[in-house]
Structures are given as structure tokens and as C-alpha cells.
Amino acid sequence: MKKLYILTSLLIALAVSANAQPKFGVPTAFQKTINDLLSKIPINIAGNSIKLSFEGDTWRGQLNGQDLLAGVFKIDEGPDGAIITIKQSFLYADTGKKVPITGKPIAAWVDTPGPELFFEYKKGPPMSILPTSQEAATAAIAAIAAIKSGAAAAPAAAAPKTQTAAPSATAAAPTQTSAAATPALPAAQAATAQPSDHDTLVMVSGVTIDADIQEITPTQIKYKSPGYTGLYIVNKKDVLSINHKSGVVEVINTPENIANKPRLDPSKLYVGFSLEPSGFISGGPSVTLEFSKGTFNSSVHASFPTLALNSTASGFGFGAGAGLSYYWSGPIGGFFVGGVIEWNMFPYPYTVYNPYAKYNTASDTFVGDNVTEDTFSHSFILALQGGYRFVLKNGFYFRTGIAAGMTFSTFFPSAFYYKPDIATGYLF
Numbered sequence: 076m077k078k079l080y081i082l083t084s085l086l087i088a089l090a091v092s093a094n095a096q097p098k099f100g101v102p103t104a105f106q107k108t109i110n111d112l113l114s115k116i117p118i119n120i121a122g123n124s125i126k127l128s129f130e131g132d133t134w135r136g137q138l139n140g141q142d143l144l145a146g147v148f149k150i151d152e153g154p155d156g157a158i159i160t161i162k163q164s165f166l167y168a169d170t171g172k173k174v175p176i177t178g179k180p181i182a183a184w185v186d187t188p189g190p191e192l193f194f195e196y197k198k199g200p201p202m203s204i205l206p207t208s209q210e211a212a213t214a215a216i217a218a219i220a221a222i223k224s225g226a227a228a229a230p231a232a233a234a235p236k237t238q239t240a241a242p243s244a245t246a247a248a249p250t251q252t253s254a255a256a257t258p259a260l261p262a263a264q265a266a267t268a269q270p271s272d273h274d275t276l277v278m279v280s281g282v283t284i285d286a287d288i289q290e291i292t293p294t295q296i297k298y299k300s301p302g303y304t305g306l307y308i309v310n311k312k313d314v315l316s317i318n319h320k321s322g323v324v325e326v327i328n329t330p331e332n333i334a335n336k337p338r339l340d341p342s343k344l345y346v347g348f349s350l351e352p353s354g355f356i357s358g359g360p361s362v363t364l365e366f367s368k369g370t371f372n373s374s375v376h377a378s379f380p381t382l383a384l385n386s387t388a389s390g391f392g393f394g395a396g397a398g399l400s401y402y403w404s405g406p407i408g409g410f411f412v413g414g415v416i417e418w419n420m421f422p423y424p425y426t427v428y429n430p431y432a433k434y435n436t437a438s439d440t441f442v443g444d445n446v447t448e449d450t451f452s453h454s455f456i457l458a459l460q461g462g463y464r465f466v467l468k469n470g471f472y473f474r475t476g477i478a479a480g481m482t483f484s485t486f487f488p489s490a491f492y493y494k495p496d497i498a499t500g501y502l503f
Contacts, residue, residue: 096184097145097165100131105150109159109196112204134161142167145184153219156197158212159204163189203283273301275318276309279333284309288317294342296327312340337404338466339502341369349474349500351376358478358494359383359394359419367402367502372411374398380419380454389449392421398460408465408472415478417456422449423486452486462496474498 102110106129113127126137129148136144146164150157166187193212196204207215276284276296286298289306296317297308315333317325328336339345345367354360359380366373378394380386400413424447432444462476475497482492 097133097135098131099133099135099145102128102130105152106130109204112196142184144189146189151216151219153215153222156195158207158215158219159194159196160191160212161194162191163187272320274298274320277315277318278309279313279315279328288319291317294340310340312336335406337406337409338468339367339404339409341404344368345502347472347500347502349472349498351474351496351498353495353497354378355382355384356495357383357385358492359386363498363500365500370402370404372398372400372402372413374400376417378417378419381421386421387423388421388452389424390422392419394419394454396456400460402464408463410461410463411476412461413459415456415458415460415480417458419454419456420451423452424449425486450486452484454482454484454487456480456482456492458492458494460496466502470502472500472502474500 110128124139126140128135128137132147134146134148135142144163144166146162148159148161150159164186165184167182168185168187191209193207193209194204195207195212195215274286274288276286276298278284284298285301286307287301288296288298290297291311294311295308296311296314297306299306311327314327315329316327319325347363347365347367349363349365351361351363359378359382361376361378363374363376365375375397376395378396379392380394381388381390381392394417396415396417398413398415400411402411403409426445426447428443429446430443431441432446433442434440435442458478458480460476460478462474464472464474466472477493477495479491479493481489483489
């Protein structure tokens with residue numbers, strides 16, 4: 076009976092998954108173009124990455140790499156672009172049922188009808204894909220149908236200009252479009268292009284932003300999105316050029332400069348936190364809070380010397396220190412050289428001869444003996460440090476190097492000090 080119950084539960088689970096399973100297929104050439112374009116548009120909501128792709132007869136939406144939504148879609152393709160109508164049909168969720176063998180809930184695709192969304196795709200250059208309203212989509216689809224039926228005397232645009240939303244109001248900053256087809260700009264400071272009714276920001280990431288430029292400072296560009304009152308700010312280091320509505324193209328960064336530009340802005344103060352586990356080998360692991368700006372890097376750290384493999388302490392100890400170094404910044408990181416000072420304290424066993432260690436009652440005398448006692452050792456470290464810090468674009472970094480110097484103790488004689496430095500951290 077129990078086996079029958081288990082088998083029935085598994086069949087129910089399979090049936091739920093099978094009935095609601097979207098039929099993903101292989102993307103067509105047109106879908107690959109759309110998917111490639113969508114992959115270049117950063118869609119981010121509260122730190123969560125959203126990805127949309129078209130696969131066969133089904134579209135798929137993922138949250139941080141995990142399936143979330145899926146559904147069917149329709150493409151009305153015209154001579155200059157297309158209208159894409161997508162409808163939510165499935166939700167990837169916990170069904171609430173549990174597998175008796177594992178006791179874990181079943182996560183499966185569930186039939187979940189949802190609203191229709193409309194997007195306008197333009198072939199460009201530059202190519203773009205933007206959300207649009209149902210009214211605009213309906214009119215564009217009718218225009219495409221008229222062109223295909225021969226009712227239109229001349230080819231028209233695939234769709235009228237869409238209504239866009241403010242960049243911070245939706246998942247995908249709808250005024251941002253791909254600039255994959257935009258040629259690299261020359262190293263000149265300004266060029267000319269066709270006049271437009273708005274300015275355009277061409278970003279380093281390959282995205283373009285429709286904008287009305289308000290102010291350009293040495294480090295920032297402030298703009299408004301057409302049709303909205305909010306003021307938006309981007310860093311100049313993230314912008315390739317500004318295509319002014321007058322037709323003037325102002326080059327902010329060239330691709331060559333972008334490739335060789337340090338990932339750390341020398342004018343910005345970075346606060347970092349790192350963990351250094353390599354101290355288990357010698358000197359003890361540590362945690363570090365550091366402050367970086369330009370060529371100088373300062374830090375404070377807490378260390379735990381008694382956790383090192385070569386420690387002879389009899390109990391737990393701790394230390395604190397500070398460092399200052401000079402930093403040569405490069406495109407992917409940089410070398411650093413500086414100094415560090417540290418104080419630490421830990422218990423240490425030592426043996427002394429005590430002439431009164433034992434009392435002999437028969438002779439009424441004391442007998443001497445060696446006695447082991449604990450004392451707290453205080454050490455001061457002065458060392459030079461150096462190495463290389465490799466910085467990723469997302470702020471994470473890896474540091475490798477070494478510190479070497481002298482240690483001065485209240486209990487031990489002065490000695491040579493060294494500590495490997497292999498750490499990972501994050502710069503805010």
C-alpha cells in the first residue's frame with residue numbers, strides 16, 4: 076500500500092510538470108538577433124538580474140539565472156522592424172506537493188495566464204527594442220498588414236514611435252537601446268551626425284539612451300528622459316559619446332581609452348573589506364578594512380595569530396594593526412608597496428624553577444621543581460608589504476603579496492617576521 080502511495084504521488088508530480096511544461100525550442104535566426112539584442116540591455120530590479128529570451132514558439136523569463144516566467148508570443152514583422160506580442164502562460168513555482176521519498180516540495184511549471192505585453196523592434200542602425208502600448212502596437216500591426224497586402228503605396232515604418240517609460244520605473248530602462256550596429260567613433264573630440272529631436276548617450280556597454288542633456292561636469296553627465304521630469308546622472312567614464320540633437324557628436328571616451336582605463340576611478344574614495352585566510356600558514360588570518368583613493372591605500376585590520384599553524388601559544392590571542400601603501404593602478408588592477416605595523420597578544424607557556432614548589436611534611440622543608448606557567452606575550456611587528464591587487468568590474472578583488480619585517484616581543488627575543496598575503500575582498 077505504501078509503495079502504491081509513493082508511486083501515485085510521483086505520477087501526480089510528473090503529471091503536474093507535464094501539463095504545464097512550456098515547449099521550448101531552438102531559436103530561429105530572427106530570434107537569435109532579438110536575444111542578442113536583449114542580452115545587451117541591462118535589466119535590473121533591486122539588484123536582481125532579469126533575462127528574457129525567445130526559444131522556438133515560447134519565450135522564457137529568468138530571475139538571476141533561475142526560470143521564473145514563460146509563455147507564447149507572436150511576431151508581426153515589417154520591412155523596418157517588427158511588433159512582438161508576448162503573453163504570460165506559465166509560472167515556475169513551488170506546487171506545494173511533496174515527494175514522499177525526499178520530503179522536498181515539487182518545483183514545476185504551473186499554468187498561470189497573465190497579461191499581454193508589446194514590444195517594438197527596429198532593425199536600425201542602431202537596432203533597438205522598446206516596450207510600447209497596446210494602442211500603438213495595434214496600429215503598427217495594422218500598418219504592417221496593409222503593407223503586406225499591397226494597400227500601402229510605399230513602405231512605411233514598421234511601427235510609430237513608441238511611448239517609453241522613465242528609466243528607473245521599469246525593469247529595463249526602456250529608453251535604452253542597443254548600439255551594436257553603431258560604428259566606433261574616431262578619436263576626435265567632435266564630429267557631425269544627422270540632427271535629431273533629442274540627444275543620445277552612447278554608453279560603453281553598447282547601450283544608447285535617449286536624453287535631454289542638462290549639465291556636463293568633469294565627472295558626470297546629468298540628463299532628463301524625454302517626456303519625464305526626473306533628473307538622471309551617469310558617470311562620464313561609462314559614456315563613449317554624446318550625439319547632440321544639433322548633429323554634433325561629442326566624444327567622451329574612445330574605445331582605446333576605455334580598454335586602457337583603470338577600473339578604479341582615481342577621484343573616488345573606495346571603502347573595501349577583505350578576508351585573508353593565508354595567515355593560517357604564518358602570522359594568523361586577518362580581516363581588513365581599507366580605504367583607497369588614487370595612488371594611496373590605507374587600512375586597519377584585526378588578526379588572530381594563535382590560529383596560525385606555526386603558533387606555539389597555549390590559548391586564544393588577537394591583534395590589531397594598520398597599513399599604508401602606494402598603489403600603481405592599471406587596467407585590471409595594480410601593484411602596491413608599503414608598510415604595516417601590528418600589535419598582538421596571546422598566552423604562552425613557560426617553565427621556571429620554583430624552590431618552593433613542594434612541601435615535605437616529614438622533614439618540614441620545601442623541595443624545588445620545574446613549574447610550567449602561562450604568561451601573556453605582547454608583540455610588536457614592523458614590516459614592509461607588497462603585491463598585486465586584481466580588480467573585477469563588479470567591485471570584487473583578489474590580492475596576493477607578502478609582508479616581511481621584524482617582531483619585537485616582551486617575552487621572546489627579536490626575530491624575523493613574514494606573512495603571506497592572499498586575500499579576497501570587495502570595494503564599495
